[in-house]
Amino acid sequence: MSASHDQLPEKPRPEYSDENQPYWDGLREHKLLVQRCGGCNTLRHYPRPLCDGCYSLEYDWTELSGSGKVHSWTVSHHPFHPGFKRETPYVTVTVDLAEGLRLQGVLEGNDASALAIGREVELTFNDVDAELTLPGFRLV
Amino acid sequence: MFSLADKTAVTGVGETAYGRESRKSQLTLTLEASLAAINDAGLTPKDIDGVIPYAAGGIVAEDFVTNFGLPDLRYSALTPMGGASPVAALQSATMAVATGVANHVLVALGRGSISGGRITQRLAEMPQMRLVSEFEMPIGTNAPAQFYAHMARRHMELFGTTSEQLAEVAMTCRRHAQMNERAMMRKPMTLADHQASRMIADPLHLFDCCLESAGAAAVVISSVERAKDSPHRPVLIGGVAEGHPDSPSAITQRPDMTRLGIARAAPIAFAMAGVEHSDIDVAEIYDCFTYIVLCQLEDMGFCAKGEGGDFVSNGRISLGGELPVNTHGGLLSEAHIAGMNHIVELVRQLRGDCGERQVKDAEVGLVTGFGDLGDGSIAVMHR
Numbered sequence: 001m002s003a004s005h006d007q008l009p010e011k012p013r014p015e016y017s018d019e020n021q022p023y024w025d026g027l028r029e030h031k032l033l034v035q036r037c038g039g040c041n042t043l044r045h046y047p048r049p050l051c052d053g054c055y056s057l058e059y060d061w062t063e064l065s066g067s068g069k070v071h072s073w074t075v076s077h078h079p080f081h082p083g084f085k086r087e088t089p090y091v092t093v094t095v096d097l098a099e100g101l102r103l104q105g106v107l108e109g110n111d112a113s114a115l116a117i118g119r120e121v122e123l124t125f126n127d128v129d130a131e132l133t134l135p136g137f138r139l140v
Numbered sequence: 141m142f143s144l145a146d147k148t149a150v151t152g153v154g155e156t157a158y159g160r161e162s163r164k165s166q167l168t169l170t171l172e173a174s175l176a177a178i179n180d181a182g183l184t185p186k187d188i189d190g191v192i193p194y195a196a197g198g199i200v201a202e203d204f205v206t207n208f209g210l211p212d213l214r215y216s217a218l219t220p221m222g223g224a225s226p227v228a229a230l231q232s233a234t235m236a237v238a239t240g241v242a243n244h245v246l247v248a249l250g251r252g253s254i255s256g257g258r259i260t261q262r263l264a265e266m267p268q269m270r271l272v273s274e275f276e277m278p279i280g281t282n283a284p285a286q287f288y289a290h291m292a293r294r295h296m297e298l299f300g301t302t303s304e305q306l307a308e309v310a311m312t313c314r315r316h317a318q319m320n321e322r323a324m325m326r327k328p329m330t331l332a333d334h335q336a337s338r339m340i341a342d343p344l345h346l347f348d349c350c351l352e353s354a355g356a357a358a359v360v361i362s363s364v365e366r367a368k369d370s371p372h373r374p375v376l377i378g379g380v381a382e383g384h385p386d387s388p389s390a391i392t393q394r395p396d397m398t399r400l401g402i403a404r405a406a407p408i409a410f411a412m413a414g415v416e417h418s419d420i421d422v423a424e425i426y427d428c429f430t431y432i433v434l435c436q437l438e439d440m441g442f443c444a445k446g447e448g449g450d451f452v453s454n455g456r457i458s459l460g461g462e463l464p465v466n467t468h469g470g471l472l473s474e475a476h477i478a479g480m481n482h483i484v485e486l487v488r489q490l491r492g493d494c495g496e497r498q499v500k501d502a503e504v505g506l507v508t509g510f511g512d513l514g515d516g517s518i519a520v521m522h523r
């Protein structure tokens with residue numbers, strides 16, 4: 001194989017901010033943390049500064065169970081980002097979490113044939129390296 | 141109440157040749173199309189006192205002052221909504237002209253040659269993609285086909301929509317493109333061709349995806365009074381609106397991912413224009429992906445949610461059908477000029493200048509825009 005085969009461009013990585021850092025820190029510790037509004041206790045994701053219900057700027061972080069049901073999915077055949085070239089085709093699922101938010105992640109085993117709306121899944125933690133863990137899912 | 145209805149007209153349209161690549165820069169292409177549109181309106185560049193460039197294009201109003209020597213630019217704006225930008229710009233231009241801020245507003249959009257690798261990088265850097273960039277790109281969701289595949293898959297699962305129905309949209313655009321010498325893709329497409337095209341992001345095949353193109357198109361918006369002096373039959377803007385979906389920057393978190401921003405804009409535009417769906421003779425519908433056409437037809441109320449697959453079948457959206465869609469071939473088969481080419485086509489249809497692909501007696505038509513994960517825009521025009 002050519003040298004270029006071994007050197008794919010690096011995959012995109014999250015840029016950390018005050019708002020999203022606890023989420024990524026949580027994943028690294030294999031916990032799913034989301035924001036909880038300090039004004040009305042509503043959970044929210046993706047992280048953002050303000051509650052759209054009560055407009056409170058206050059929030060803390062709370063851990064979710066990681067269980068959920070399939071909302072939709074796709075199988076990526078074309079590597080739009082060349083960093084994913086060796087993984088295609090891969091299955092990405094959008095999941096309705098038990099607590100009411102959604103999360104997207106790669107499906108373990110890469111088999112879309114058993115997927116259907118409402119199919120039960122659970123969160124997995126895919127350690128990329130010491131710095132980064134990505135959310136994934138497996139069928140239950 | 142003040143209404144924008146019938147205050148303005150599209151007096152000029154213009155474009156460059158369309159192709160996969162161009163040796164000309166994006167700015168050169170944009171200026172070339174702009175000049176064509178200004179000439180078409182019977183104006184000179186010195187008459188232009190308003191400019192709305194393409195927000196995602198990296199070209200600014202100052203470029204038009206510099207190159208055209210505009211003596212008195214009074215109005216400039218951006219409508220950063222991806223492929224919904226050009227039709228949203230019609231709303232902005234109409235507001236500027238109807239209120240007397242400007243007399244002739246140029247709306248111009250050019251796309252230069254672009255390599256595949258740059259697209260995902262460029263997307264990742266757009267502020268409206270910040271959430272996707274932070275939370276979804278690292279897991280391998282990097283491009284529009286992947287974002288929208290989740291919408292299309294859910295639609296299929298909920299409503300029984302099929303890939304064959306998506307193919308109807310692609311095949312219709314291709315048939316229309318065969319009557320358009322400007323179109324990039326004129327080879328006939330069969331259902332078997334569509335089904336055999338390689339899978340990009342399931343359920344979207346290659347032939348569900350739009351072209352990548354280099355080229356430019358532009359239009360001039362003038363007051364109805366001034367339009368009376370223009371060389372062409374005036375095409376009036378009867379109703380125009382933009383709309384944004386819930387969770388506009390993250391489809392994943394959208395309560396109903398089968399509902400787009402145009403669902404909010406369409407009732408406003410129809411009411412403003414005082415028309416019903418049955419009045420629409422021709423529709424140029426933003427078609428970055430086949431599914432997006434089907435979903436917009438539902439969201440505009442041409443059929444109920446979930447019935448888009450049936451609606452696009454049996455020739456209904458073909459020339460000669462009940463609602464001819466994308467008579468130029470659309471982004472799927474004419475070229476990807478981010479929907480500015482859809483505006484140009486609608487104006488030509490309502491002028492009656494479309495030759496072989498002319499919708500007979502077209503009097504009322506609509507054009508839509510879609511972009512940035514769900515933003516929508518719509519203009520209803522009439523002659």
Ligand SMILES: [Zn+2]
Binds near residue numbers: 040041042053054056
């Ligand atoms: Zn709150």
